[in-house]
Amino acid sequence: MKHTFAFVVPVVMGMAMCAAAQSLPAPAPAAAAAPAGPPKIAVIAFQVAVAQTNEGQRNYTDLEKKYAPREQKAKALNDEIESLTKQFQAQGANLADAERASRLKAIDDKKKELDRLTEDLKSDGNQDVQQMYNTLASKVFDVLSAYAAQQGYTMVLDMSQQTTPVLYAAPSLDITKAVIDAYNTKSGVPAPPPGLPAAPGAQAKPAH
Numbered sequence: 001m002k003h004t005f006a007f008v009v010p011v012v013m014g015m016a017m018c019a020a021a022q023s024l025p026a027p028a029p030a031a032a033a034a035p036a037g038p039p040k041i042a043v044i045a046f047q048v049a050v051a052q053t054n055e056g057q058r059n060y061t062d063l064e065k066k067y068a069p070r071e072q073k074a075k076a077l078n079d080e081i082e083s084l085t086k087q088f089q090a091q092g093a094n095l096a097d098a099e100r101a102s103r104l105k106a107i108d109d110k111k112k113e114l115d116r117l118t119e120d121l122k123s124d125g126n127q128d129v130q131q132m133y134n135t136l137a138s139k140v141f142d143v144l145s146a147y148a149a150q151q152g153y154t155m156v157l158d159m160s161q162q163t164t165p166v167l168y169a170a171p172s173l174d175i176t177k178a179v180i181d182a183y184n185t186k187s188g189v190p191a192p193p194p195g196l197p198a199a200p201g202a203q204a205k206p207a208h
Contacts, residue, residue: 047160
């Protein structure tokens with residue numbers, strides 16, 4: 001059995017962002033009455049906005065560093081299993097029954113250990129990512145609300161989800177970057193150094 005460990009955290013992160021975003025509570029109705037006149041609507045790729053803030057990218061990098069030793073341990077175990085398996089395939093026919101059985105059991109035990117390591121890695125990563133996302137998303141939502149009120153928007157639609165009702169939106173209606181910039185200014189977190197991979201965000205549904 002071959003396992004792939006590269007970018008475990010990014011994969012988990014993308015999945016957890018989708019799940020966490022769906023679990024966010026709906027915003028409370030505004031206390032003030034909507035301004036008179038035609039509605040002013042904007043769209044945002046909210047999950048992307050959260051992931052691409054400077055704070056989101058910093059937190060993502062921290063998670064990668066946190067899980068790197070466990071990923072390396074799992075990869076080393078996977079390499080050992082592959083090496084033992086190749087040795088057995090080359091020598092198995094010449095081994096005594098007891099030695100053959102012993103080697104097969106050793107390989108099987110290491111596979112079970114690898115499965116446990118991998119599942120624990122995914123489970124722990126998922127929990128950390130969801131907690132990180134929920135905390136940051138709440139703060140980004142506050143900035144979004146303030147920005148929308150300041151700009152006079154009466155409705156902001158999230159186009160992150162594939163099930164969003166947004167089928168078309170002119171680029172001028174997309175406030176994703178504006179909200180990211182507003183949040184970065186408020187948080188004071190500097191931009192990540194050049195060359196670092198960006199945090200994975202769920203892809204916004206394309207506007208046709």
